[in-house]
Amino acid sequence: MRDAVSRFVHDGDTVVIEGFTHLICFAAAHEIIRQQRRDLTLARLTPDLIYDQLIAAGCAKKLIFSWAGNPGVGSLHGMRRAVEQSDPQPLALEEYSHFGLVARLSAGAAKLPFWPLRDYRGSDLPAVNSAIRTIDCPYTGEELATVPALNPDVTIVHAQRADSAGNTQIWGLYGVQKEAAFAASRVIVVVEEIVPESVIRADPNRTIIPGFIVDAVVCEPWGAHPSYAQGYYDRDNDFYVAWDTVSRDAKGLEAWLNEWVYGVGSRAEYFDKLGEDVTARLSAKPRMSEGVNYGF
Amino acid sequence: MAVRAARELADGDVVFVGIGLPNLACNLARATHAPNLVLIYESGAVGAVPERLPVSIGDPALVTDSLAVASMADIFQFYLQGRRIDVGFLGGAQVDRYANINSTVIGSYAQPKVRLPGSGGACEIAVHASRVIVVAPLSARSFPASVDFYTSPGQAGKYGTRTQLKLPGGGPTRIVTDVGILAPAKHDGELELVAAYPGVQIAEIKTKVGWPLRVSAELEPIEPPTAEELTLLRDVLDPQHLYL
Numbered sequence: 051m052r053d054a055v056s057r058f059v060h061d062g063d064t065v066v067i068e069g070f071t072h073l074i075c076f077a078a079a080h081e082i083i084r085q086q087r088r089d090l091t092l093a094r095l096t097p098d099l100i101y102d103q104l105i106a107a108g109c110a111k112k113l114i115f116s117w118a119g120n121p122g123v124g125s126l127h128g129m130r131r132a133v134e135q136s137d138p139q140p141l142a143l144e145e146y147s148h149f150g151l152v153a154r155l156s157a158g159a160a161k162l163p164f165w166p167l168r169d170y171r172g173s174d175l176p177a178v179n180s181a182i183r184t185i186d187c188p189y190t191g192e193e194l195a196t197v198p199a200l201n202p203d204v205t206i207v208h209a210q211r212a213d214s215a216g217n218t219q220i221w222g223l224y225g226v227q228k229e230a231a232f233a234a235s236r237v238i239v240v241v242e243e244i245v246p247e248s249v250i251r252a253d254p255n256r257t258i259i260p261g262f263i264v265d266a267v268v269c270e271p272w273g274a275h276p277s278y279a280q281g282y283y284d285r286d287n288d289f290y291v292a293w294d295t296v297s298r299d300a301k302g303l304e305a306w307l308n309e310w311v312y313g314v315g316s317r318a319e320y321f322d323k324l325g326e327d328v329t330a331r332l333s334a335k336p337r338m339s340e341g342v343n344y345g346f
Numbered sequence: 347m348a349v350r351a352a353r354e355l356a357d358g359d360v361v362f363v364g365i366g367l368p369n370l371a372c373n374l375a376r377a378t379h380a381p382n383l384v385l386i387y388e389s390g391a392v393g394a395v396p397e398r399l400p401v402s403i404g405d406p407a408l409v410t411d412s413l414a415v416a417s418m419a420d421i422f423q424f425y426l427q428g429r430r431i432d433v434g435f436l437g438g439a440q441v442d443r444y445a446n447i448n449s450t451v452i453g454s455y456a457q458p459k460v461r462l463p464g465s466g467g468a469c470e471i472a473v474h475a476s477r478v479i480v481v482a483p484l485s486a487r488s489f490p491a492s493v494d495f496y497t498s499p500g501q502a503g504k505y506g507t508r509t510q511l512k513l514p515g516g517g518p519t520r521i522v523t524d525v526g527i528l529a530p531a532k533h534d535g536e537l538e539l540v541a542a543y544p545g546v547q548i549a550e551i552k553t554k555v556g557w558p559l560r561v562s563a564e565l566e567p568i569e570p571p572t573a574e575e576l577t578l579l580r581d582v583l584d585p586q587h588l589y590l
Binding site: 226337 | 365366388389390391401402403404405406408409410415417418419422423426427446450455461463464465466467468469470472473474495496497498499500503505506508511512513514
């Protein structure tokens with residue numbers, strides 16, 4: 051992870067670490083914090099705790115998002131301090147709806163300049179974000195909304211497994227990981243397990259990202275905690291609730307970063323620090339799917 | 347509110363489910379009068395049958411035994427914009443006289459008094475779902491005459507009516523509150539009281555909105571929750587009382 055972040059994430063980059071509730075790569079964010087990257091533009095549908103931590107650690111100058119909260123719990127206090135008090139530094143916001151941000155990544159992946167969508171009529175969002183525009187359909191004359199392509203410098207995707215070439219398989223919710231990877235100039239894949247190529251080839255329909263667009267593959271078990279990996283470990287909902295207290299004041303959040311990010315050298319150390327009580331509580335029970343016949 | 351919202355659903359409806367009370371309502375409907383309800387979550391789970399009450403909209407229990415898992419691009423483009431969704435659920439910090447919904451900011455956008463989470467999928471749900479059920483407790487603070495920010499379009503407003511805007515879906519059609527139900531009038535889209543819960547005075551309801559509330563000529567009868575519904579909610583669907 052240290053090498054991947056050092057080589058492929060640079061100061062000033064536009065960075066996407068996606069994953070909708072599922073497969074959010076906290077391990078990569080923590081390494082970015084440890085390497086003290088600065089002036090990043092962070093894009094994600096739901097900034098979640100992962101960007102709250104990056105913002106509070108002073109890594110970000112801008113946030114592109116569509117829903118900013120701690121799901122089911124409350125506010126993102128780190129993000130709000132940056133927006134409201136410029137603490138630790140000012141944070142510019144660029145706001146869409148989910149569909150709008152998904153469409154930006156779709157355009158980016160398809161290397162089109164924009165994406166049309168039937169949305170935003172009767173909403174104030176275009177009035178506060180000049181990137182949301184309209185176009186008259188050349189076939190029907192209908193006025194459609196448009197959003198510009200989003201092409202991140204680097205996208206980081208967490209997944210259950212990949213081979214060493216980066217052919218990546220995800221099951222369960224896969225959000226916009228595919229679009230975010232294809233839209234990016236550089237792609238880092240972080241997995242729970244590296245498997246032989248034969249395992250990938252035995253079930254090709256499950257491959258979301260082909261290895262030839264991937265720049266680095268990192269094996270980092272429990273790398274998504276407190277998010278989850280279907281079939282490996284459950285979401286740590288207690289952590290999401292506890293974060294509200296931890297992050298409520300800047301000092302508390304800083305103490306947490308000191309203990310859990312700067313205070314550990316790697317995800318393996320973080321995992322040991324979590325302890326068996328937590329990992330046993332979250333480990334997934336088996337619910338295997340049946341294989342299919344790929345023969346001809 | 348959960349029981350009332352559940353009864354708004356018909357068997358076979360394809361529902362875009364939000365987290366919290368709407369989620370509870372959908373699972374209650376599925377366990378009672380609407381076993382063929384299709385639950386779709388914006389996270390990508392289609393035909394979800396969650397074994398436990400999902401804490402988040404992307405809970406792994408939504409995937410286990412579901413009918414399909416779709417990418418979010420498919421969810422928004424094919425399912426929602428493709429007009430396959432019968433019912434959407436929305437909440438919000440403010441709902442106004444014409445059912446416009448604000449989940450973005452209280453105060454001005456540039457200098458907000460309170461910064462809220464933002465749209466998420468709300469704007470497109472309000473645009474595309476055939477009908478939208480809003481679940482929110484009634485109070486003058488949450489139901490002003492006009493919202494501070496139009497996150498999701500209602501029946502009419504400063505940008506025009508839904509017909510003028512050529513919005514494909516029906517928008518908010520039922521506002522389920524803790525004291526009664528509001529619905530937009532056919533002729534002008536203004537929310538009016540269409541049902542009061544047993545024991546609630548209409549005069550009291552009128553004090554809980556920020557405009558002179560019209561009362562429908564014929565109020566709908568409201569049956570109180572049955573013992574079965576309450577047992578399901580309290581003992582089976584939300585035994586830890588996360589949302590109740």
